[in-house]
Amino acid sequence: MSDRKKLKLAAIIEGPGWNFVGWQHPDIPADSSENINFYIQQAKLAEAAKFDTLFLIDVSHVGPGNIPHYLSMFEGVTIMSALSMVTKTIGLSATVSTSYADPYSVARQILSLDKISKGRASLNAITSNPGGMVNFSRGHLGKQDQNPMQKEFSEILLGLWDTYEDDAFIRDKESGVYLNPYKMHTVDYRGEYFSVDGPLNISRSVQGRPVLYTAGTSPTLFDHATRYTDGVFTHGSTLQEAVLIANEIRRRLIEKNRRPEDFIVSISQNPIVGKTEQEAQEKYLALLRYIPKNSIPRPQFYGSAEKVADQVQQWHEHGAMDMLILRQDHPYGIKDLIELVVPILQERGIFRTEYESDTLRGNLELPRPAFRKI
Numbered sequence: 001m002s003d004r005k006k007l008k009l010a011a012i013i014e015g016p017g018w019n020f021v022g023w024q025h026p027d028i029p030a031d032s033s034e035n036i037n038f039y040i041q042q043a044k045l046a047e048a049a050k051f052d053t054l055f056l057i058d059v060s061h062v063g064p065g066n067i068p069h070y071l072s073m074f075e076g077v078t079i080m081s082a083l084s085m086v087t088k089t090i091g092l093s094a095t096v097s098t099s100y101a102d103p104y105s106v107a108r109q110i111l112s113l114d115k116i117s118k119g120r121a122s123l124n125a126i127t128s129n130p131g132g133m134v135n136f137s138r139g140h141l142g143k144q145d146q147n148p149m150q151k152e153f154s155e156i157l158l159g160l161w162d163t164y165e166d167d168a169f170i171r172d173k174e175s176g177v178y179l180n181p182y183k184m185h186t187v188d189y190r191g192e193y194f195s196v197d198g199p200l201n202i203s204r205s206v207q208g209r210p211v212l213y214t215a216g217t218s219p220t221l222f223d224h225a226t227r228y229t230d231g232v233f234t235h236g237s238t239l240q241e242a243v244l245i246a247n248e249i250r251r252r253l254i255e256k257n258r259r260p261e262d263f264i265v266s267i268s269q270n271p272i273v274g275k276t277e278q279e280a281q282e283k284y285l286a287l288l289r290y291i292p293k294n295s296i297p298r299p300q301f302y303g304s305a306e307k308v309a310d311q312v313q314q315w316h317e318h319g320a321m322d323m324l325i326l327r328q329d330h331p332y333g334i335k336d337l338i339e340l341v342v343p344i345l346q347e348r349g350i351f352r353t354e355y356e357s358d359t360l361r362g363n364l365e366l367p368r369p370a371f372r373k374i
């Protein structure tokens with residue numbers, strides 16, 4: 001597609017990645033998943049490389065069988081608020097489950113994060129993976145509840161984020177007028193699962209609304225994503241599969257009269273990169289040596305910097321992804337990609353050398369949504 005946006009890059013920075021053993025590597029703090037210094041270091045690294053956004057996944061149901069460091073990890077909005085104070089331009093995304101949280105509280109939290117960060121917040125509003133212990137009063141829920149809850153949650157969220165028109169707050173000390181009440185709108189939502197009157201008590205975002213993503217792979221989820229969100233975090237284990245999935249999502253966008261260019265299809269990879277093929281091989285083998293009882297499959301994006309740059313370019317140009325979300329199994333996974341691969345992508349004109357905007361929407365090339373009363 002000729003009008004494809006520039007490649008977007010995101011970094012998941014929550015410690016050693018989606019694996020059981022990475023925390024044992026001598027070059028990563030054993031407590032990295034709740035180590036503020038580690039998060040700051042990773043956030044600054046990603047921002048210096050002009051990444052679009054930081055990204056966190058979340059675990060609702062902790063318990064036996066969890067990845068060990070998921071038993072000691074920061075809550076997403078809290079850590080993103082902290083990181084907003086040590087970064088300037090990079091986006092900040094937290095994941096929250098629509099099955100267990102309340103939409104009014106989440107709308108407040110994310111829009112507050114957006115204000116604190118001056119227009120850099122986003123929310124990945126997911127149904128959530130099953131498993132673990134019951135930690136929320138609603139107990140374990142199945143898809144028959146989770147899917148309609150996600151719909152109601154999203155409708156409320158979007159409504160609350162448009163409680164106020166852009167110029168609703170006058171705050172004129174002389175006249176004593178704080179707010180134009182005609183520019184405040186309540187949602188008055190009555191659902192099967194959630195009921196919210198509104199108004200929300202925070203003004204509209206400088207980026208219109210915080211960016212909203214969701215994650216999943218089912219047709220129901222894709223239908224939801226293309227109706228309500230700005231992007232989807234999905235999966236594709238091969239280039240061919242990822243292209244098929246991305247094209248299916250774009251087909252659903254067009255069906256709903258939306259422009260695919262105004263939507264972000266994201267997939268994640270856990271690259272292992274070396275200056276040469278052999279160096280990448282040594283890094284991978286070293287990782288396996290430290291953790292002999294547990295195998296980590298060889299990642300898809302693997303090898304010399306040139307080879308991985310070719311892969312990233314190919315996946316982007318074939319339309320498999322608008323945004324590549326990096327996660328790391330190897331402690332230097334993100335750093336190596338930044339130092340070795342990003343300069344090649346920049347040289348080829350595939351990735352930016354400077355931020356284009358101060359807001360996340362601006363950098364993601366997503367239009368700023370006009371106020372709309374639902």
Ligand SMILES: Cc1cc2nc3c(=O)[nH]c(=O)nc-3n(C[C@H](O)[C@H](O)[C@H](O)COP(=O)(O)O)c2cc1C
Pocket residue numbers: 056057058059060095097126127128129130215216217218220221233234235
């Ligand atoms: C790429 C991706 C990322 C996900 N991230 C999370 C997560 O951070 N936390 C979580 O509880 N579930 C996560 N999920 C699970 C989804 O929320 C959802 O429950 C799952 O995909 C099944 O729904 P679906 O069949 O409708 O896609 C993720 C799923 C995918 C595909």
